[in-house]
Amino acid sequence: MTNAAEQYLFTPGPVKIPTDILALGAMQTPYFRNQAFSEVVFECEKNLLALTNAPEGSRAIFITASGTAAMEAVVLNLLDTQEQCIVINGGTFGQRFVDICHLHQRPIFNVKVSNTNLANTDSLENFQTASALLVNGHETSIGLLYDLHALGNFCLTHGMLHIVDAISMFVTDELDMQKCAIDALILSSHKGLALPPGLAMVILSPKALRRIKHAQTYYLNFKNHLEDGLRGQTPFTPAVTIILQLQLRLAQLMAQGLAHQQQRAKAIAEYFRAAIKPLPLKTYSAYMPNALTALSPTDSRKASEIVAELEHQYHVVVAPNGGELKDTLFRVAHMGDIDEAYTDVLINALFNYYQVTR
Numbered sequence: 001m002t003n004a005a006e007q008y009l010f011t012p013g014p015v016k017i018p019t020d021i022l023a024l025g026a027m028q029t030p031y032f033r034n035q036a037f038s039e040v041v042f043e044c045e046k047n048l049l050a051l052t053n054a055p056e057g058s059r060a061i062f063i064t065a066s067g068t069a070a071m072e073a074v075v076l077n078l079l080d081t082q083e084q085c086i087v088i089n090g091g092t093f094g095q096r097f098v099d100i101c102h103l104h105q106r107p108i109f110n111v112k113v114s115n116t117n118l119a120n121t122d123s124l125e126n127f128q129t130a131s132a133l134l135v136n137g138h139e140t141s142i143g144l145l146y147d148l149h150a151l152g153n154f155c156l157t158h159g160m161l162h163i164v165d166a167i168s169m170f171v172t173d174e175l176d177m178q179k180c181a182i183d184a185l186i187l188s189s190h191k192g193l194a195l196p197p198g199l200a201m202v203i204l205s206p207k208a209l210r211r212i213k214h215a216q217t218y219y220l221n222f223k224n225h226l227e228d229g230l231r232g233q234t235p236f237t238p239a240v241t242i243i244l245q246l247q248l249r250l251a252q253l254m255a256q257g258l259a260h261q262q263q264r265a266k267a268i269a270e271y272f273r274a275a276i277k278p279l280p281l282k283t284y285s286a287y288m289p290n291a292l293t294a295l296s297p298t299d300s301r302k303a304s305e306i307v308a309e310l311e312h313q314y315h316v317v318v319a320p321n322g323g324e325l326k327d328t329l330f331r332v333a334h335m336g337d338i339d340e341a342y343t344d345v346l347i348n349a350l351f352n353y354y355q356v357t358r
């Protein structure tokens, strides 16, 4: 494997981590069952609630695992085997919610969608009896951003819990729990937050807090996490170092403002999309986030070969797709500590690969 330091990362996690965050990761891990660490956790919770504009009385919990554990935790703690829920299934991550619900016998309406951001929710009216709606705000497998405002209004009208996996849109794309009537928000460390992988977060509105079930899970039990969180602790050993890195990152985001970060991600995404116009590639989704651009070759080249060539010839890592989309789609993330100059490395590699003069 090439030394990671020599690689240019354009993957939707892990992403390029800023040096001050990396430096924290090199330090001795402190003991954590004490007031000093509780203060860190309290500060992380407070700043997360502020940055997501969570409604008054919301809580955040910290799970040491990748984001999928938080998806499963939400299903286990907020849904039960008696009530139906809607899963918006527009790609691999939508399918993951479907699989988790099936495994745990949560009855669902598996709503397969394509080429829509659901700004128009008429197609969901058939499923009014559902008690919750699950959606991946940004379906990372195809680079499609759903209209969370429209989905939030739909949920409000029908008294459903609005459960949003915002893992791949937080920081880079606008996200507002109150504006979009979100009741449970899932985040994780190694996408837009640009931390190492290993920490997932769930933010619960007062409405979601009231709907917590008696969940059949030990490690992922929300009641335990919430109770220990009252004293700034987690039930089990957390990813202490990532929480310290999160503390720094959130403080920086509070100081700079999220709008600034979103503008930066948007500028980089637009810069990239404009620069590659001369190449035989087309953007895949009509509802692209700032976080990512999904691209399809318009000539006979295979997407999987482009991904492999970029890595081997140019040390540039973009994300392949799997399954049916393996040869027709690949993805370029615009998350993390990157700028136009860093993005130029990828753009130049693509021009070089296609033997087109930039």
Ligand SMILES: *Cc1c(COP(=O)(O)O)cnc(C)c1O
Pocket (backbone or CB within 6 Å): 012, 013, 066, 067, 068, 069, 093, 136, 138, 139, 140, 165, 167, 168, 188, 191
């Ligand atoms: C990355 C991601 C996840 C979590 O995947 P892990 O492999 O558990 O990190 C969940 N949902 C979306 C939309 C994602 O992009």
